[in-house]
Amino acid sequence: MSGLPRVSLVRLSMLAAAAMVVASWAFVLGWDRQQGTAFFSTETARRILGFIGDLAGQGLAREPAYSELSEWSRTARLAYDTLTMSVLAIMISAIGALATFMLGARNVATHGGPVARGGFLAVRASWAFVRAVPELVWALLAVFVFSPGILPGAAALAIHNYGVLGKLASEVVEGMDMRPIDALRTAGAGRTKALAYGVLPQVLPRFMTYLLYRWEVVIRTTIVVGFVAAGGLGMEFRLAMSNFHYSTVSLLLMWYLILVLGVDIASSQLRRIAR
Amino acid sequence: MVNPSPRPKPRLLESRQLLTLILFAALAWSLLSVEWRNGVLHGGGLRAFGEIGAALFSPDLSLDALAKLLGSVGRTLAYAFAGLSLALVIGFPLGLTASGVLRAPGPMRRLTQGSARLTLAAVRSVHELVWAWLFVAAVGLSPIAAVLALALPYGGILGRVYAELFQDVPEAPLVALRSAGASKLQVFWHGRMPFVLPEFLGYTFYRLECGIRSATVLSFVGLGGLGFEIQIALADLAYGRAWTFILGLVGLILIVEAWSSAIRRRLSP
Numbered sequence A: 001m002s003g004l005p006r007v008s009l010v011r012l013s014m015l016a017a018a019a020m021v022v023a024s025w026a027f028v029l030g031w032d033r034q035q036g037t038a039f040f041s042t043e044t045a046r047r048i049l050g051f052i053g054d055l056a057g058q059g060l061a062r063e064p065a066y067s068e069l070s071e072w073s074r075t076a077r078l079a080y081d082t083l084t085m086s087v088l089a090i091m092i093s094a095i096g097a098l099a100t101f102m103l104g105a106r107n108v109a110t111h112g113g114p115v116a117r118g119g120f121l122a123v124r125a126s127w128a129f130v131r132a133v134p135e136l137v138w139a140l141l142a143v144f145v146f147s148p149g150i151l152p153g154a155a156a157l158a159i160h161n162y163g164v165l166g167k168l169a170s171e172v173v174e175g176m177d178m179r180p181i182d183a184l185r186t187a188g189a190g191r192t193k194a195l196a197y198g199v200l201p202q203v204l205p206r207f208m209t210y211l212l213y214r215w216e217v218v219i220r221t222t223i224v225v226g227f228v229a230a231g232g233l234g235m236e237f238r239l240a241m242s243n244f245h246y247s248t249v250s251l252l253l254m255w256y257l258i259l260v261l262g263v264d265i266a267s268s269q270l271r272r273i274a275r
Numbered sequence B: 001m002v003n004p005s006p007r008p009k010p011r012l013l014e015s016r017q018l019l020t021l022i023l024f025a026a027l028a029w030s031l032l033s034v035e036w037r038n039g040v041l042h043g044g045g046l047r048a049f050g051e052i053g054a055a056l057f058s059p060d061l062s063l064d065a066l067a068k069l070l071g072s073v074g075r076t077l078a079y080a081f082a083g084l085s086l087a088l089v090i091g092f093p094l095g096l097t098a099s100g101v102l103r104a105p106g107p108m109r110r111l112t113q114g115s116a117r118l119t120l121a122a123v124r125s126v127h128e129l130v131w132a133w134l135f136v137a138a139v140g141l142s143p144i145a146a147v148l149a150l151a152l153p154y155g156g157i158l159g160r161v162y163a164e165l166f167q168d169v170p171e172a173p174l175v176a177l178r179s180a181g182a183s184k185l186q187v188f189w190h191g192r193m194p195f196v197l198p199e200f201l202g203y204t205f206y207r208l209e210c211g212i213r214s215a216t217v218l219s220f221v222g223l224g225g226l227g228f229e230i231q232i233a234l235a236d237l238a239y240g241r242a243w244t245f246i247l248g249l250v251g252l253i254l255i256v257e258a259w260s261s262a263i264r265r266r267l268s269p
Helices: A008-034 A042-056 A069-100 A106-111 A114-132 A135-145 A151-174 A179-186 A191-226 A232-242 A246-274 B010-033 B045-055 B063-099 B107-125 B128-139 B143-167 B171-179 B184-221 B226-235 B239-267
Strands: none
Touching: A008 B063, A008 B143, A008 B184, A008 B239, A042 A246, A042 B128, A069 A114, A069 A151, A069 A191, A069 A232, A069 A246, A069 B010, A106 A114, A106 A151, A114 A151, A114 B239, A135 A151, A135 A191, A135 B045, A135 B184, A135 B226, A135 B239, A151 A191, A179 A191, A191 A232, A191 A246, A191 B010, A191 B128, A232 A246, A232 B128, A246 B010, A246 B107, A246 B128, B045 B239, B063 B107, B063 B143, B063 B184, B063 B226, B063 B239, B107 B143, B128 B143, B128 B184, B143 B184, B171 B184, B184 B226, B184 B239, B226 B239
């Protein structure tokens, strides 16, 4: 590979990706043709329209759930739980990432001895592993271990995001301006002081920005994790779907959008402070 | 990678303390909302944890499991590549419209730009699994439902990022093209596009990596694939079999991650 021009990997990858796209569509379309009704048909259009009608609560004997105040107040509790779950998850993952990010930074590890290098490999591997497994899979495992409530879902989200935040924080350390730290060390500051006055002031603002960005992702995923872990809007969404209570599904989707929008706004306001 | 930010003004220091305070308050609030009375672990939680942990070192390596693993990896990849290609088709025109670079400033641009931004934000705010579930409920189990479910939120994310890329192009070469008589579209293709291409490709490949992770989750609604197999194995309490698929997923993700980061390293100047 080394003899070839640098751009060739990119060219090759684009060709490979294009071939994969063609093969994937051929596979997906071929598979679809084996199903009872083809996806691209008037039947699909009719079903989608019917489903939108169901969501709107057409043909119900009573009022659709989203137009009843009692239903809103019943589900408010679930929305609150979902919000709590997302905050708990992001906070636990932040604590985990803050405890390990120095170990996982390449430039720090190469300065240290064999212990630091071993720690670097272990921490990096743990991040890569927990990051590669999606939140929902962690949730499937967490329900076997944690007592029901918001904990299993929060734990699942926290495990995955610990890997994400740890990696992001260590990348900030790797791209850090070393001059203030060198200046501190020359002035006689020990490791702890160099960390407190040289590293953290550079890393923390950036870390908080990432934390808030990840919170936006977490709130979108919280409902998904709730499908399998008891608690929050996700569980109720699953129940409503299984019982064909589609107007309740609409109500839960409305809460979901309110939470997503609210967290996006809160996060961008807080990011402005962090900057 | 990251340049140090310029020295903060003294006023900002205070607001950072405020942020720290808010974060600590949020942590305290979320910890207080957990019902600790029920205990952290449930009845057989510790035993289950031990069994799950032990099973990690004895995954099910039977021929049947490995054949299923190979098949579901194939399906997962098919969802991801088909979904991402459709996301590109959705995200590129919407992102271009949302960036507003093809129109002169005015009420028409505000209208098209605003509606494109709103569309992108709307499809983006709903998680792909929620989309998948809604599609399956509406039209039944079809692999195209999974592809669409992936393509909508990913199209929304790609569109937003593309719009930002198109806007962040230095003006000088564009002015040169314009004064040479190039049309708006020509300025875009020969001025903006070459400039953003490395980042454009790099980000798209990064999203492909995320798309493969998401595609596993999509199959939970019953569409076959890695997530589906993990769910079935765990329902049978066959932890070893579940780890086979989880480890297969981790391997797949790590390979794609290495691929995509190699591409991004070459693309970055």
